[in-house]
Amino acid sequence: MAFQFWFDFASTYSYPAAMRIESVARSHRVDVEWNAFLLGPVFKAQGWSDSPFNIYPAKGKYMWRDLERICNSLSIPFRRPKVFPRSGLLPARIATRFKGSTWIPDFVRAVYRANFADDLDISDSAVVTHCLVELGLDAGEIISGARSVESKSMLRSQNSVAAQLNVFGAPSFVVNNELFWGNDRLEQALQWLETHQKTE
Amino acid sequence: MAFQFWFDFASTYSYPAAMRIESVARSHRVDVEWNAFLLGPVFKAQGWSDSPFNIYPAKGKYMWRDLERICNSLSIPFRRPKVFPRSGLLPARIATRFKGSTWIPDFVRAVYRANFADDLDISDSAVVTHCLVELGLDAGEIISGARSVESKSMLRSQNSVAAQLNVFGAPSFVVNNELFWGNDRLEQALQWLETHQKTE
Numbered sequence: 001m002a003f004q005f006w007f008d009f010a011s012t013y014s015y016p017a018a019m020r021i022e023s024v025a026r027s028h029r030v031d032v033e034w035n036a037f038l039l040g041p042v043f044k045a046q047g048w049s050d051s052p053f054n055i056y057p058a059k060g061k062y063m064w065r066d067l068e069r070i071c072n073s074l075s076i077p078f079r080r081p082k083v084f085p086r087s088g089l090l091p092a093r094i095a096t097r098f099k100g101s102t103w104i105p106d107f108v109r110a111v112y113r114a115n116f117a118d119d120l121d122i123s124d125s126a127v128v129t130h131c132l133v134e135l136g137l138d139a140g141e142i143i144s145g146a147r148s149v150e151s152k153s154m155l156r157s158q159n160s161v162a163a164q165l166n167v168f169g170a171p172s173f174v175v176n177n178e179l180f181w182g183n184d185r186l187e188q189a190l191q192w193l194e195t196h197q198k199t200e
Numbered sequence: 201m202a203f204q205f206w207f208d209f210a211s212t213y214s215y216p217a218a219m220r221i222e223s224v225a226r227s228h229r230v231d232v233e234w235n236a237f238l239l240g241p242v243f244k245a246q247g248w249s250d251s252p253f254n255i256y257p258a259k260g261k262y263m264w265r266d267l268e269r270i271c272n273s274l275s276i277p278f279r280r281p282k283v284f285p286r287s288g289l290l291p292a293r294i295a296t297r298f299k300g301s302t303w304i305p306d307f308v309r310a311v312y313r314a315n316f317a318d319d320l321d322i323s324d325s326a327v328v329t330h331c332l333v334e335l336g337l338d339a340g341e342i343i344s345g346a347r348s349v350e351s352k353s354m355l356r357s358q359n360s361v362a363a364q365l366n367v368f369g370a371p372s373f374v375v376n377n378e379l380f381w382g383n384d385r386l387e388q389a390l391q392w393l394e395t396h397q398k399t400e
Contacts, residue, residue, distance in 0.1 A: 046256050056246050058368035062381060069388075168258035181262060184384050188269075 003030045003193055004174040006162055007108070008039040009088025011170035012053070012067050015116045017183040018108050018171070019076050028190045034104050036095035037162040038088070038155070039170055046168075051085045070183065077117040086115055087123040093146040094128070096155045106135050203230045203393055204374040206362055207308070208239040209288025211370035212253070212263060215278075215316040216270050217383040218308050218371070228390045234304050236295035237362040238288070238355070239370055246368075251285045270383065277317035286315055287323040293346040294328070296355045306335050 005021055007014040025032045043051070053060035064080055071078035091111045095104060110131035114120040120127045125143060132139035145151060165174050173180040173189035176196065180189035205221055207214040225232045243251070253260035264280055271278035291311045295304060310331035314320040320327045325343060332339035345351060365374050373380040373389035376396065380389035 046258075056368070058246075058366055061366065062368065062379060065379070066381070166258055166261065168256075168262065179262060179265070181266070182384075184382075 002033045002175075003190070004033045004035055004165075006035045006037055006165075006167050006170060006172040006174065008037060008170040009091050009108075009111055009115065009122055010051075010085035011039060012063060012084075012116070013070075013183045014171040015078075015112045016067070016070050016074055016076055017186060018112045020074060021186060022105055024186055025190060028194060030190060030193060032105075034095065034099065034108060035158060035162070036088075036092040036099075036108075036155070037158050037167070037170075038092055041159055042163070042168055054084070077113070079117055079119050081115055081119050083121070086121060088115075089123065090125060090128050090143070090146065091122055091131075093151045093155050094132075094142055096158050097146045097148075097151040098142065103135055103137060107131060107137075110134065202233045202375075203390070204233045204235055204365075206235045206237055206365075206367050206370060206372040206374065208237060208370040209291045209308075209311055209315065209322055210251075210285035211239060212267050212284075212316070213270075213383045214371040215312045216267070216274055216276055217386060218312045219276050220274060221386060222305055224386055225390060228394060230390060230393060232305070234295065234299065234308060235358060235362070236288075236292040236299075236308075236355070237358050237367070237370070238292055241359055242363070242368055254284070277313070279317055279319050281315055281319050283321070286321060288315075289323065290325060290328050290343070290346065291322055291331075293351050293355050294332075294342055296358050297346045297348075297351040298342065303335055303337060307331060307337075310334065 003025060005017070007018055021032055043049075048055060051060075053063050068078055068080075088111070091107075095108060098104060111122050111128065114127055114131060115122045122128065128143065129139040132142055162172075165172075165177065166179055167174070167181075169181050171181075171183055171186075173186060175189055175193045178189075178192055178196075180186075180192070203225060205217070207218055221232055239251075243249075248255060251260075253263050268278055268280075270276075288311070291307075295308060298304060311322055311328065314327055314331060315322045322328065329339040329343065332342055362372075365372075365377065366379055367374070369381050371381075371383055371386075373386060375389055375393045378389075378392055378396075380386075380392070
């Protein structure tokens with residue numbers, strides 16, 4: 001049974017989830033399936049043209065404080081980005097086009113760090129290039145691959161799958177069609193997998 | 201330093217929080233201050249005339265499943281109410297008018313059980329009467345006290361305090377102006393109190 005991690009590079013709570021998921025999952029002896037998707041279309045379907053954290057200021061104010069506390073408690077660097085949300089389209093296309101490659105988890109973490117620790121513009125291909133190069137990868141080849149018509153269509157398909165799974169926010173974890181939403185549900189989702197593997 | 205618990209009787213995630221808060225707080229040697237308030241005015245201020253769980257069906261569908269899982273894991277009875285949300289105005293006036301009385305925690309739990317385990321209409325004074333009577337209380341006196349002009353004004357003041365504390369959802373926990381939102385943040389809020397009591 002796959003343990004699916006659904007994330008959007010613009011999503012704030014996906015940042016701590018992305019940083020800790022591999023080590024937490026490893027302690028449960030679980031492999032993570034990394035699924036990038038875009039929240040934008042999901043939000044648009046609900047009538048939002050912006051992040052709900054911007055539309056509802058009380059919620060947004062709370063989220064930034066809460067995220068700061070969470071990062072502190074996990075010893076993850078955090079700096080509130082000057083621009084929010086930033087488009088994660090290019091890195092999402094890369095993560096989708098090269099899904100399953102061994103370097104994907106490191107790349108995803110590098111992009112999240114760029115956005116939420118270094119306050120860099122992850123929609124800028126120079127920033128994404130740097131994330132790839134520091135992993136010793138051929139950034140030019142990867143980025144041009146991610147910009148192909150096929151890659152764009154792959155990301156659209158990913159978004160359709162997310163919708164079919166009723167994923168409506170990020171991060172989300174899906175275990176055998178059972179949906180868990182939020183960084184704070186990671187342990188519960190892994191526990192669910194453990195319990196249901198044994199009984200099936 | 202007071203440990204404030206803010207709840208709305210209509211709020212789904214406030215149900216497990218209300219059921220477990222006393223025992224969890226006791227293990228931290230913390231006394232809970234029980235604060236009823238109404239989410240309705242808070243939601244109206246954000247442009248919602250209904251619960252966001254009704255306005256956004258994907259979120260609502262997830263919430264009911266998530267709540268069921270939480271109640272199962274805590275061994276708390278749960279039945280999805282036929283009507284949602286139900287007005288918690290009368291019990292909120294009672295909880296506010298008699299705030300600090302020793303019977304309040306039992307009363308709050310009884311009302312939550314009526315709503316989320318027995319699927320009873322908590323806006324019906326007969327249901328609220330039953331919750332009071334089973335605690336050996338004088339329901340007639342309490343209900344007429346809660347319907348006084350003074351009691352109505354007390355609840356409005358409670359709501360103003362909640363707004364000043366930036367409470368925007370329920371359940372919320374407030375420790376020295378530090379806000380924690382959600383049943384899943386109870387332990388973190390208690391931990392915060394412990395850490396900051398020691399260092400102040």
